[in-house]
Amino acid sequence: MTELSALPVLELVGPSPRALLHRRLWGHKGLVISVALLTLIVLIALLAPVLAPYDPYAQDLGRRLIPPLWYQKGTWVHVLGTDNLGRDYLSRVLYGARISLLIGASVMAISGLIGTTLGLAAGYFGGRVDTLVMFTTTVRLAMPLILVALAVVATVGGSLWVVVLVLGLLKWDRFAVVMRAATQQVRGLEYVAAAECVGASTLRIILGEILPNVLPHLIVVATIEAASAILLEAALSFLGLGVQPPLPSWGLMIAEGKVYMFFSFWLIAIPGTALAVLVLAINMLGDGIRDVAAPGGGRA
Amino acid sequence: MLGFTLKRLGLAVLVAVAVSAAAFLLLRASGDVATALAGEGARAGDIENIRRIYGLDRPLVVQYLDWIGKMAHGDFGQSLYFKTDVLALVRDKLPTTALLALFSLLFALAISIPLGIVAALHPNSWIDRACLALAVLGQALPNFFFALILILVFAVMLPVLPVSGSETWANFVLPSVALGYYVAPPFMRLARAGMIEVLASDYIRTARAKGLSGASIVLKHALVNALVPIVALAAVQLGFLLGGSVVIETVFALDGLGYLAYQSISHLDLPVTQAIVTLLSFIYVGLTLGADLVNAWLDPRIRVG
Amino acid sequence: MPLLEVDGLTVDIATPRGVLHAVRDVSFRIERGETLCLVGESGCGKSMTAFALMGLLPQTASRSARRFRFEGEDLTRASPARLGALRGDRMAIVFQEPMTALNPAYTIGDQLAEVHRRHKGSTRHQARERAVELMEKVGITAAGKRLGQFPHQLSGGLRQRIMISMALMCGPALLIADEPTTALDVTTQAQILRLLVELQRDLGIAMLLITHDLGVVARTAHRVAVMYAGEIVESGTAAAVFALPRHPYTRGLMASIPVPGKTPPGARLGAIPGIVPSLIGDIRGCAFRERCAHATAVCTAPVAVRAEHDHDWRCVLEARPVAA
Numbered sequence: 001m002t003e004l005s006a007l008p009v010l011e012l013v014g015p016s017p018r019a020l021l022h023r024r025l026w027g028h029k030g031l032v033i034s035v036a037l038l039t040l041i042v043l044i045a046l047l048a049p050v051l052a053p054y055d056p057y058a059q060d061l062g063r064r065l066i067p068p069l070w071y072q073k074g075t076w077v078h079v080l081g082t083d084n085l086g087r088d089y090l091s092r093v094l095y096g097a098r099i100s101l102l103i104g105a106s107v108m109a110i111s112g113l114i115g116t117t118l119g120l121a122a123g124y125f126g127g128r129v130d131t132l133v134m135f136t137t138t139v140r141l142a143m144p145l146i147l148v149a150l151a152v153v154a155t156v157g158g159s160l161w162v163v164v165l166v167l168g169l170l171k172w173d174r175f176a177v178v179m180r181a182a183t184q185q186v187r188g189l190e191y192v193a194a195a196e197c198v199g200a201s202t203l204r205i206i207l208g209e210i211l212p213n214v215l216p217h218l219i220v221v222a223t224i225e226a227a228s229a230i231l232l233e234a235a236l237s238f239l240g241l242g243v244q245p246p247l248p249s250w251g252l253m254i255a256e257g258k259v260y261m262f263f264s265f266w267l268i269a270i271p272g273t274a275l276a277v278l279v280l281a282i283n284m285l286g287d288g289i290r291d292v293a294a295p296g297g298g299r300a
Numbered sequence: 301m302l303g304f305t306l307k308r309l310g311l312a313v314l315v316a317v318a319v320s321a322a323a324f325l326l327l328r329a330s331g332d333v334a335t336a337l338a339g340e341g342a343r344a345g346d347i348e349n350i351r352r353i354y355g356l357d358r359p360l361v362v363q364y365l366d367w368i369g370k371m372a373h374g375d376f377g378q379s380l381y382f383k384t385d386v387l388a389l390v391r392d393k394l395p396t397t398a399l400l401a402l403f404s405l406l407f408a409l410a411i412s413i414p415l416g417i418v419a420a421l422h423p424n425s426w427i428d429r430a431c432l433a434l435a436v437l438g439q440a441l442p443n444f445f446f447a448l449i450l451i452l453v454f455a456v457m458l459p460v461l462p463v464s465g466s467e468t469w470a471n472f473v474l475p476s477v478a479l480g481y482y483v484a485p486p487f488m489r490l491a492r493a494g495m496i497e498v499l500a501s502d503y504i505r506t507a508r509a510k511g512l513s514g515a516s517i518v519l520k521h522a523l524v525n526a527l528v529p530i531v532a533l534a535a536v537q538l539g540f541l542l543g544g545s546v547v548i549e550t551v552f553a554l555d556g557l558g559y560l561a562y563q564s565i566s567h568l569d570l571p572v573t574q575a576i577v578t579l580l581s582f583i584y585v586g587l588t589l590g591a592d593l594v595n596a597w598l599d600p601r602i603r604v605g
Numbered sequence: 606m607p608l609l610e611v612d613g614l615t616v617d618i619a620t621p622r623g624v625l626h627a628v629r630d631v632s633f634r635i636e637r638g639e640t641l642c643l644v645g646e647s648g649c650g651k652s653m654t655a656f657a658l659m660g661l662l663p664q665t666a667s668r669s670a671r672r673f674r675f676e677g678e679d680l681t682r683a684s685p686a687r688l689g690a691l692r693g694d695r696m697a698i699v700f701q702e703p704m705t706a707l708n709p710a711y712t713i714g715d716q717l718a719e720v721h722r723r724h725k726g727s728t729r730h731q732a733r734e735r736a737v738e739l740m741e742k743v744g745i746t747a748a749g750k751r752l753g754q755f756p757h758q759l760s761g762g763l764r765q766r767i768m769i770s771m772a773l774m775c776g777p778a779l780l781i782a783d784e785p786t787t788a789l790d791v792t793t794q795a796q797i798l799r800l801l802v803e804l805q806r807d808l809g810i811a812m813l814l815i816t817h818d819l820g821v822v823a824r825t826a827h828r829v830a831v832m833y834a835g836e837i838v839e840s841g842t843a844a845a846v847f848a849l850p851r852h853p854y855t856r857g858l859m860a861s862i863p864v865p866g867k868t869p870p871g872a873r874l875g876a877i878p879g880i881v882p883s884l885i886g887d888i889r890g891c892a893f894r895e896r897c898a899h900a901t902a903v904c905t906a907p908v909a910v911r912a913e914h915d916h917d918w919r920c921v922l923e924a925r926p927v928a929a
Binding site for chain 3: 501502503505506507508509510511512513516521524525598599600601
Binding site: 135138139140141142143144145146147148150151152154155227231234235238239240241251254258261262265268272275276277279280283284287 | 315319322323326448449540542550585
């Protein structure tokens with residue numbers, strides 16, 4: 001019998017798990033494009049004060065409704081034209097990115113915290129906790145979200161932070177449902193049972209064993225909810241019950257430009273396209289992560 | 301089937317009651333309604349008056365029970381803004397929104413299910429990729445933006461459809477497209493995934509072994525089994541469409557419940573807002589109950605569980 | 606003239622790693638009213654052979670044959686439509702796993718009647734009558750009541766009987782049974798096998814019975830064909846092959862089965878060392894040579910089929926009587 005310690009240590013052949021993950025991540029075209037796009041948008045938002053040629057709130061009534069560069073009457077002075085109050089559209093769009101990203105991130109964080117806590121609890125403890133969470137979620141789902149949000153904002157008064165709070169405190173349902181399902185799946189697995197046998201505290205098990213394994217699902221839902229929050233804020237602001245003027249929320253810009261849209265189409269086209277591109281990038285990110293995190297590496 | 305139905309019905313009633321309470325709470329507790337109603341520059345005395353007139357000084361529970369009691373008798377109170385009976389108002393506008401939601405759902409299903417089937421029959425081909433690309437793009441476009449574009453196109457370039465008002469059937473076409481396209485992608489993905497999974501089943505192989513035609517296999521044997529998740533989603537989406545129609549109705553000047561909600565919310569007309577939110581919630585609960593029952597009928601195995 | 610004549614059947618499947626040669630130059634024939642057992646271990650290509658006959662291959666598979674005649678009709682280049690018309694009507698198949706073979710959304714009666722109405726154009730009533738007739742024939746009690754039941758209400762053995770009656774609805778000339786008893790418990794296995802033998806006798810149908818169990822072969826086969834790695838390595842009448850297996854693989858299979866009365870208690874059962882070779886890419890020579898105790902350099906070249914009194918085998922070796 002050979003001494004185990006005398007045996008040579010086998011060198012693992014082939015790429016390490018980390019290298020494999022990298023290969024999968026970079027190999028997924030949609031993921032790479034969306035990450036690049038999002039990074040670009042975040043950078044633009046962060047550097048808005050530097051990149052914007054004008055103050056987004058500065059009005060110049062002598063220079064109203066100048067079309068963007070590619071129109072006949074366009075000029076380099078205002079690359080994306082000006083709106084009905086003479087404010088530079090490029091600057092407003094750049095600052096508008098900040099608003100959308102802020103909304104997306106904060107609503108995602110708040111609703112994510114609430115929903116994930118509920119979902120983890122329901123999935124882990126089961127029984128009455130589960131019944132209570134499912135019941136609460138069903139009740140929440142039954143309420144028409146946009147109407148309730150509109151009503152609350154109308155009562156409290158519209159502003160960026162009110163929108164963030166209202167949406168954050170109401171949009172946790174998908175987090176709860178998905179996290180609950182994912183937790184239930186993971187809960188029955190052996191390493192959870194092992195941790196319980198060892199006597200690990202419940203909190204430790206949930207945070208240490210379950211959460212890391214449901215992380216991919218969490219990230220995917222987070223992207224869906226962020227995108228949804230951005231579109232919801234745009235809709236609320238469009239209706240006048242969200243972010244208030246003169247803030248350059250893209251939804252608000254579309255509302256303001258609506259009156260002039262027949263002759264100055266860019267007033268709604270530019271912020272509308274910006275919204276679509278941002279939401280598209282976030283959705284592609286979510287899809288990409290889901291593909292990569294799927295068992296078997298998704299599209300190989 | 302009867303036992304299953306009764307159990308589901310009981311649960312639905314419980315949810316409905318809870319929802320009415322939750323909505324009531326949210327609307328009244330989100331801020332001081334009396335202050336908001338009084339408006340800016342109101343004096344403390346005015347606010348107190350308002351509070352007393354509308355019974356807002358009583359404990360919330362009392363207000364709720366009072367409201368529930370009246371509602372059970374069909375009394376939803378008076379609209380503060382329109383000065384008419386709330387129930388009459390809501391009843392008047394509901395059909396328009398119901399039709400809009402239904403047409404939107406039908407439109408969504410009409411494009412998504414065939415696309416999903418086609419994509420499932422040619423997985424990973426260019427057809428499949430095109431369908432998925434369409435789905436991804438559809439989800440990214442804000443619906444009010446799309447609505448405005450539709451108005452531009454059909455008011456200026458192709459004036460064949462009306463872009464505002466709610467007189468004729470034609471008025472519903474553009475709003476249904478603008479509302480429905482957004483819920484189509486989830487259905488398409490579900491149809492595609494469901495069909496792919498079902499088509500790989502053993503019982504489909506049996507159907508092929510029996511020499512049945514392709515159409516029979518796909519439409520009769522496969523689709524029925526792939527429909528279950530679609531029916532469940534359809535109920536949820538119908539509820540969402542009913543509640544989310546506010547933006548589209550406002551853009552197209554469609555005189556339905558959504559537009560009424562927008563008006564009453566803007567004017568802080570609490571009774572009307574309350575009634576609409578409650579009504580829509582009840583409809584949602586009813587729809588999901590209906591979906592559960594339809595699914596139990598489609599898949600006999602569900603009736604046992 | 607044989608009911609089914611297959612010569613040089615080849616099935617290739619496109620995979621990400623290359624072309625998989627699932628079935629390689631397979632030839633056999635089945636006479637009317639006769640049972641041919643196709644024996645071999647998992648993955649040897651026997652199911653693929655059956656699917657190729659029925660036109661049930663996956664989209665990634667391609668099939669070719671020098672000769673493929675069924676009921677006198679040349680099917681080597683038959684269209685999918687033609688095969689579809691024959692499937693379920695003139696030739697039918699019973700699959701291995703009865704629990705998932707029936708559509709959960711439709712009643713038993715619906716699914717049985719369907720195949721009869723498709724091929725015979727019968728009315729619903731006529732088709733259901735025929736269904737009841739067959740269900741009783743396969744030993745299902747309360748057949749009338751079963752028509753309205755759903756698959757999930759029946760046991761595995763019952764479902765397999767339903768599958769058999771479904772296959773027989775249109776009175777086919779050939780019944781293919783792909784491991785029909787593997788997924789059932791031992792008692793039910795015996796019942797189903799007995800049923801198949803009886804049906805074959807009563808109805809005079811030919812049967813292609815696919816199995817990995819030599820015991821099944823012994824009980825049911827007139828002729829047997831042994832498959833290994835996509836090829837038929839030995840075939841002939843069951844009596845001849847069992848009496849004197851010529852191919853080392855067949856011998857290995859036989860040696861691994863205990864024979865009641867002959868194998869002493871505590872004796873070692875024969876086992877064939879090694880694993881099945883990969884069927885992807887080019888395969889030269891005898892596929893069994895790496896596991897064969899008698900392999901020589903000659904075995905790397907293509908091996909011709911040797912024949913003797915309706916008993917063929919693919920081996921270069923001379924036969925020696927097996928020690929009892």
